[in-house]
Structures are given as structure tokens and as C-alpha cells.
Amino acid sequence: MQDTHRFGKGAVAAVVAAMMVLVPLAGGALAADRLTAGQSIGKGEQLTSPDGRYRLILQEDGNLVLYSGSNAVWYSHSDGIAVKELVMQHNGELVLYKYDGKPAWSSRTRGDTSTFVVMQNDGNLVIYDKGKPIWYTNTAGR
Numbered sequence: 001m002q003d004t005h006r007f008g009k010g011a012v013a014a015v016v017a018a019m020m021v022l023v024p025l026a027g028g029a030l031a032a033d034r035l036t037a038g039q040s041i042g043k044g045e046q047l048t049s050p051d052g053r054y055r056l057i058l059q060e061d062g063n064l065v066l067y068s069g070s071n072a073v074w075y076s077h078s079d080g081i082a083v084k085e086l087v088m089q090h091n092g093e094l095v096l097y098k099y100d101g102k103p104a105w106s107s108r109t110r111g112d113t114s115t116f117v118v119m120q121n122d123g124n125l126v127i128y129d130k131g132k133p134i135w136y137t138n139t140a141g142r
Helices: 009-021
Strands: 034-036 040-042 046-048 054-058 064-068 071-075 083-088 094-098 103-106 116-119 125-129 132-136
Touching: 034 083, 046 116, 054 083, 054 116
Parallel strands: none
Antiparallel strands: 034 116, 040 083, 046 054, 054 064, 064 071, 083 094, 094 103, 116 125, 125 132
8 A cells, every 4th residue: 555645753852743733622723832923912801721731821810820729839920910912922931911011920031032931841941041950940740
């Protein structure tokens, strides 16, 4: 039998990676495990670890909270602030913006357009720049 469906190893890896980081939610929305430069999440949206055990949620009250199951293990102390979105900026900084465009919270990191933040299976939210961690929540295993 002749195999007529041939893909390079890179194409297969890209498809598998895309399938691992996208999790369907109610209403057709997608939850990913990461934000790359220029991407954001708004109120009620989340990043979810690939195994589904950890979630970073931008809550309606303005607080950015990392949950292990139903337990909050890290938060941004921004509850009660009118926040609009969490943005992974092109300069490597993760910023929680208010509606007036001013930051409510920031990771205070620097990187470049390859920098990304990821919700990992170990419970850490980590910002990577050039493959090296430059910021993390220190919540592994909680």
C-alpha cells in the first residue's frame, strides 16, 4: 500500500503542538496554555496547563489568579481595579492593563518578540526569553 499522505517531521510536530495547547471551552472559545508577543486575554478568559490541572484566570473583579483545582495559589492583588486585559508585550513584559491604558500590574521583565508566557503542568506560570525562564510564580506543585 502506498502512503500518499506525507508530512515532514516539522509539520507533524506543529500539528501535535497546536492540538496540545488548545482546549475547547463552552461557547466555542479556546483556552491555550500560553501567550506569545502581542497576544492577550480579557476578563473571564484563562490560560490552562496542558493537563488541565492549573488555570490562570483574569477574573471579572480584576484580579489575575492562578488556580490549582479550586485553590488560589498566586494572584496579582488587582481585585477591585477596572482592568481590561492581560497582554504579553513585544518587549517581553507581561502587563495587566486598566481601561485607561495604564498598567495595574506588570512582571517587570524584558525580552524580545520571541518571549512568551506559559501555564505549565507543574503549576508554574513562566515567562521564557530565548528558551530561558526570566520570571515565574514559584507555584510548582502547589
